[in-house]
Amino acid sequence: MFANRNFRPVLGFEVHIELGTKSKMFCGCPADHFGVSPNTQVCPVCLGLPGALPVPNAKAIEWCIKLGLALGCDINLFSKFDRKNYFYPDLPKGYQISQYDIPFCKNGQLLGHKITRVHMEEDTGKLQHQGDVTLIDFNRSGVPLVEVVTAADFKNSDDSDVFLKELQQIIRTLGISGADMEKGSMRLEANISVRPANSPNLPNYKIEVKNVNSFRFIKRAVDFEVSRQIKILESGANPAQETRGWSEIKQETVSQRIKEEAHDYRYFPEPDIPPLQFTKAQIDTWRSELPELPAQVRQELITKYHLSPQYAVIISSDQVMYSEFLKNPSKTTVDALVNKRPLQNQTTAKVDSEVVNKILAANPKAVADFKAGKQQALFFLIGQVKKELGNIDVSLTQRIINEYVR
Amino acid sequence: MLNKLSLTEAIAGLRAKKFTSAELVQSCLDQIKKHNKKLNAFLTINENALDEAKKADISKPFGGIPIAVKDNFLTVGLLTTASSRVLEEYMPQYESTVTKKLKEAGAIILGKTNMDAWAHGSSTETSDFGLTLNPWNTGHLPGGSSGGSAAAVAADMCIAAIGSETAGSIRQPAAWCGITGFKPTYGRVSRYGVIAMASSTDSPGPLTKTVGDSALIAQIIAGHDPYDATSSPKSVPDFVSNLNAQRSTLKIGLAKEYLVGQSKSVVLEAAEKFKELGHKVSEISLLDPKYSISVYTIVQRSEVSSNLARYDGIRYGRDRSFFGDEAKRRIMLGTYALSSGYYDQYYTKAQKVRTLIIKDFEQAFKKFDLIIGPTSPGPALKVGASVNSPMFGELEDMLLEPSSIAGLTSISVPCGFVDGLPIGLQITGPQFTESLVLQAAHNYQQTTDWHVRKPQL
Secondary structure, X not given: OOOOOXXXXXXXXXXXEEOOOOEOOOOOOEOOOOOOOOOOOOOOOOOOOOOOOXXXXXXXXXXXXXXXXHOOOEEOOEEOOEEEEOXXXXXXXXXXXXXXXXXXXXXXXXXXXXXXXXXXXXXXXXXXXXXXXXXXXXXXXXXXXXXXXXXXXXXXXXHHHHHHHHHHHHHHHHOOOOOOOOOOOEEEEEEEEEEEOOOOOOOOOOEEEEEEOOHHHHHHHHHHHHHXXXXXXXXXXXXXXXXXXXXXXXXXXXXXXXXXXXXXXXXEEXXXXXXXXXXXXXXXXXXXXXXXXXXXHXXXXXXXXXXXXXXXXXXXXXXXHHHHHHHOOOHHHHHHHHHHOOOOOOXXXXXXXXXXXXXXXHOHHHHHXXXXXXXXXXXXXXXXXXXXXXXXXXXXXXXXXXXXXX | OXXXXXXXXXXXXXXXXXXXHHHHHHHHHHHHHHHHHHHOOEEEEOOOHHHHHHOOOOOOOOOOOEEEEEOOEOEOOEOOOOOOHHHOOOOOXXXXXXXXXXXXXXXXXXXXXXXXXXXXXXXXXXXXXXXXXXXXXXXXXXXXXOHHHHHHHHOOOOOEEEEEEOOOOOHHHHHXXXXXXXXXXXXXXXXXXXXXXOOOOOEEEEEEOXXXXXXXXXXXXXXXXXXXXXOOOOOOOOHHHHOOOOOOOOEEEEEHHHOOOOHHHHHHHHHHHHHHXXXXXXXXXXXXXXXXXXXXXXXXXXXXXXHHHHOOOOOOOOOHHHOOHHHHHHHHHHHHHHOOOOHHHHHHHHHHHHHHHHHHHHHHHHHOOEEEEEOOOOOOOEOOOOOOOOOHHHHHOOOOHHHHHOOOEEEEEEEEEEOOEEEEEEEEEOOOOHHHHHHHHHHHHHOXXXXXXXXXX
């Protein structure tokens, strides 16, 4: 979308996917933590208690490798886990079990973009800031997390938008995760920088944009960042290496953390887990178990059922629609299905910051209560917005209130 | 004097109803009361031990037997501190696999024994709760890190004890205290619930009055644990009945490089004994143990720096200022060794040398069934010997680190005295040859009486 003849974006992504396995990555606790009351799905292992040891979840490893196979990756038959050492209160062991130099999967591609690696790690706990205190919920600690890393080969945000949506569809087709950004089971991180069009060298800085939870916002964040960085470069300055977030109120990226130097994670092989050795036969079996992937389905809809590419995309993007269609593959079915499709945001009102500001200003006590950690006050405030606007997107409203109050 | 019984004798006595478990436990408690103030072998006594004894089911393998446990094994209901102030009031939420198995076998956990803080050391002098003294001469150290367990067994404060070894922490205190200390193969006994020191070498094992006792305990605690991915799926042989299995002539290698210090002459006598028993003993040359010291120091410090990161001050009630000097030294050295730019120079290189050491043993075991040598260069050193020597443990354990790094199985048995202090003989076998190691050691003990001598308390 941005057309600046003098500069070219350098754009790559890291996508984290929480797997939908029954249990966590290294213990028997349930992995599904959404909406579960805090610290009820924990054990010595995911709390990192003294003497507790990780035992890898075979299903999670299989699913990670299946995603790698679906993305055309080479699979490392010999692989291992490593410890990534760093301090953060949501990381009870003081290290995250991840993969460093030998990921399960490498060198894949999707829609012409290079997939550098797909590796397995564990999620961290969650911090809840309430007034003066910070609470830690370890339900998410140790949930299987797959990280997909792309090369920085995206030309623009349209390019990446199509790619990220396709990746989500593949994950859903594999049935390994809901890949739901609202719930945090799919998290996007963009690495954005800009180089002069006439210089093949990569820029000497990198901006990470983190914690963006919708395709729409990541696209806007990328566009915003590219323009912002071009302006800085045009002024003769160099953008600072930093991590930025997306503000839904301001509709712009905001600085979160300036990176002074590269973090030294002191990676070393996880001594509590023996290295893993797969056989080619095992990988071939997993490959043969892959379902029909979205690209294949679209191709089939177009060539076998003569659907238009647009309809093929719509029908293939929804498992239910696709199976309905297959029961009676006709034009009538397609029309019925496509017309029945709910339009996005059809019934929800637009929540703008002006309305939220007004309501927050009118209810200082509720705001103070919410700041002090009373969830009840938040529900009250959301209710007030709802009164004003009618049917609203509750989680979006909640995020805007959160951001405003913070 | 029931407390003086070996495990084998105690089990037999209980079964024959010669005495009750309560009497047995009481005699140990009496001995603890009498001597622990001075020796400081126990940090915590199980106040319910006597009640548990009264309800003991002696039909179980260890029914009613009082056993002491090193303070780095998590025990529900008993403080577990690893002898560090960081965990001074830590009450575990779950049970270690080893103590769980012992309890299921009917054993009574008599109490928790002193150790070097976090198991960092070979003297028990780095304990944050005071050092343990050697029952043979209280001016001397008991060794470590399982020094409390070794002293408790030597002083007959318990029937047997559990320790853990990362590089010598069972065998060295056993040698210095004149008892039997058995290190099973790495992976043979679960590490689940043992406060981690160096994950890639930590091996729980027994400290006992006889080799037969070690076999009995190993039988109970060995085996695959679904909670420890590094525990071996191999089936566990019957160590106990194998003890007296028909022995063929063994080819025993006497490690030439290990024959140093005051232990040398005593160990040479032990070698003669094996010849008398009909085995073939000849000298073997192994890699200079100095390489193992370097490898062990890098690998162990690296793992320690990561393993201790969880005690970050957020949980457990105490912050990092409660770490002692030794732990701080190890965290700093390990952090440095793993840092980018130094990793290849230290950690990667150490792992390469580790592979060479493993291969060196593989070569040796092509020619020999077992390797023998002194457990420690000399007898127990004097109190205070470790204080100004940050590498104390590495030097005292130089003859034990190679076998630990290679993950082998090994035992230390008493084989004589120097200046009234016991000397240990180590017998080492390839991985998963516990039966053979125990057999040879048992064979030795049946024709010697070093192990039945008791210190004058």
